[in-house]
Amino acid sequence: MNSLSTPLPDLDLTPWPGSLADRYRELGLWTGELLGDITREHARLHPEREAIVGPDARLDHATLESEVERLADCWRELGWEPGDYVVLQLPNTAAFVTHLISLWRAGLVPVMALANHRFAEISQFVGQTRAVGHVCAGGLGGVDHADLAATVRDSAAGLTTVLVDGQGGHQIEQDPRPRPQLPRDLPPGWEDLPDSGRVALLQLSGGSTGTPKLIPRTHDDYLLSVRESNPICKTTEQTRYLVALPCAHNFAMSSPGILGVLLAGGTAVMAPDPSPATCFALIESERITMSGVVPPVALMWLQAAPRRSHDLSSLERLLVGGSRLPDSAAARIQPVLGCRLQQVFGMAEGLVNYTRDEDDEETVTTTQGRAISPHDEVRVVDDQECDVPDGQVGQLLTRGPYTIRGYFRAGEHNARAFTRDGYYRTGDLVVRHPSGHLSVVGRVKDQINRGGEKIAVVEVESHLLTHPGVAEVSIVAEPDQLLGERACAVLIPAGEPPTAVELRRHLRERGLADYKIPDRFVVTDELPRTRVGKTDLGTIRDERTSA
Template sequence: MLAHCPTWPESWSVQYRKKRLWLGQTLGDMLAERALRHGDRIAVVSGESRCSYAELDQQTNKLASGFLQLGVKPEDRVVVQLPNRFEFFTVIFALFRIGAIPVFALPLHRQSEIQYLCEWSEAVAYVIPDQEAGFDYRVLAQEVQTKVPSLQHVFVAGDSGQFRSLTSIADMQAEPTVAWPHVKASDVAFLQLSGGSTGLPKLIPRTHDDYMYSFRRSNEICGLNEDSVYLAALPVAHNFPLSSPGVLGTLYAGGKIVLAARPSPDDAFPLIAKEGVTITALVPPLALIWMEAASARKDDLSSLQVLQVGGAKFSEEAARRVEPVLGCKLQQVYGMAEGLVNYTRLDDPEDIIVRTQGRPMSDWDEIRIVDEEDNEVPVGEVGELLTRGPYTIRGYYRAEAHNAKAFTADGFYRTGDLVKVNEAGYIVVEGRAKDQINRGGDKIAAEEVENHLLSHPSVFDAALVSMPDTFLGERSCAFIIPRGQQTLSATELKSYLRTRGLASYKIPDRIQFVETFPQTNVGKVSKKALREVFLTTVTNGSL
């Protein structure tokens, strides 16, 4: 087991195995088994390429062999930053097969996030595309590699430049003496990013056992089978399109994955019509865009049976429009990369589907709704959601001090989400207890952005707060106290943050200069009062 990864007590692990929640199969073995069962069936459609289950397994084996020959070994961490393209699957399954550990980065991450991930995980390798959406990832890799001593390799999907291409690795002649390392289902399979509220993201260790249970159970609830066609419109490294039931659930079911380069209607609608897509997943802002576009386009969307919406709260008004406009069932999904996933069921009454974010998918999920003193609140009252279960982690990687705060002594994870639960166990999300902004499904830790702002020599103090937005749910507003009599503009600050290598979605949507910050009774910055300042100035037309 990877060091510095808290895990389930042995008594719980034994129980989960006895109840057949954990089946003792690795993700690498799962693909090999599906290749034997579904060999000639199409597994992945990526652009003009169509790859069968057998071909996916063969390419995975070649890449795994090449990785081993280059010295990548079990428990080595490998940061993977790939967009929605076929190589994402060969890379992660090759790493699963040899027991190396992917660390999932997102395509929008830039130097600040990637350098942190490589340093904190002590990554030995970094996997990138050559270029995507006008951005050259090879330049980013060169910058990061000069600053991270552990980073021995950069592997590139496409034109490798000064680095090594994935194609050349897969074409390496296999050494006859090389055997696959022994990988256990209880081992950490990969590290995901948290949407944490403090500083840069925490790393979430997911095991083969727990993650496979998550998407197996998701398949049962979402009805995935061999005839299912899943459109991956969101970046596949996100937990939602990866496993709820996502691309991994689709492979487990023997279905077909269709990769969209972008989630826009221009890209997605023709793919739905051409490939007979039956299910896909979106965040609320994209769902709104799809519904607007559907009435103006002529694409045949009749194959689409289920639209999942999650990542942020979906308004009831918008939720009621999905079936009339898109002609498919809405399924609300509320979950977290740390584990717990909630679904509305496909046969739930309409009011449940449009007004709630679902209920836990497993009978083994435990939830508590508590007040600030950890006392459970009555049904229907708002409190913080705590949870534990067979696929909810027991601690973050290399985060002992944070784990003591984020988890209770008996193993419940403090989600930081404020929710209420009805008599039937369905959850309604009401907000956040943690200092985090949910910008259309992209999570922004206020502290991380504030630290970057405070590094500017003309900034005396900074506070990042959420502001309501009808499209994204929340946008970010940075309140700035300039240093002394120095002048500073919003444009200058935004440009400065970009030079710091910050992902674009973390750049504040608004910047407001103030003389002082309102404070709480104990002398802390009152972000609640700052939000009220924002709302007042918007109402008065001065912001």
């Protein structure tokens, strides 16, 4: 097998060094199992137990397995071959799960598009991967993708489009043009990789601007992340997990998400949207025990819960991740929603951290957890990439048995995103505690350099959220001729908007240094969101720059 210590450019997979891969297998971290087999065991052990609940269908484990096998046969009949890429673009439905697992069962590689992606993104995914298929919704989720699918098919030679209607049937349109035989530039020794070491899926990077980069995850590394998440999150066959975020998102799929629940023999309930109205009703009617959301959704739930009469007593655990949950909001989860908070800090590229049930309250409310595996290698470094002591802010670097060694066909970017010895430069600013827990203080690009003084925006946002008149806030940099950058706080008020004088007084009373206090406050009715529900800082920055 090819042994590498630096990322390979422009290949379908940048493999771990051969000696390290062998070690991961010897340690039992990589088991050789395949994601396409995830439904088999519980279809045999608990065939009548509910597996998936969606707006389109309710499936027990036996029916889920039979539907997976039926669809896998369909893909084979279409002429799709193992290793082919297929763009999967479905909303939160049972159909998403059956199609995802059936693609794996047939040896195909799904590209995890979001339901609200459009031509710019889908056409790029198809072109970059040379995809042979595009599986999308025909009327599910209130969106008809027929025109989009046809346009994509006409622009990409060899692409077959499968439209999935809202009743579970298919309208299949195959491109009559002969499929071109495009070469695949694979590294020496590729054929020696076990099936579980090959690319299983292409996840999307979490950037808020531009077309997402594609993240190659293998069966071995992805299953390790899911398998290790389950005991930490206490996922069992009794778990009823509400999929409130877009189902293709890495958090919703694997932390522990849909795959963790299926692996444990539990039930995944697909929510059409993350709103309190929708999710609270499902928590009550489906007796949901666990869910995972991003901080803006958690804040919405906290704000709405006192005004609603839904019975949320079944909810035992709420995982919050995707960005830093303010400490003040974290402290309110249990009193307001009546469930345990579990903070998550992870990335589609690999590393996942959780707070644990045995952690004390302060650790749960002020940190974003510690890595799931003792084999995760975590470094916190300064601008010269020298390690900093625990307790100091630094940039997070990581590598390990489920963290990628390079993005898909992105050699130039890989040279910037990875060190020569394989560490992924996450772009996150963190503080590591002696226990190994990490507190996220922001992103490298989200620091504001105000006249030479560095401001971590998450810290200031956390202080502002303790003001009773602030429901949500994001701080971004604005250009300034004298200082270079100045801080602007864009906030959604809770009731009557507080004045700038009141907010500055509040921050000073909390002991915040004057240079960290925002230069300007802007009140708005809503903040722009990315497709997975995070606050879209890029859009806010653009608006502030042009204001």
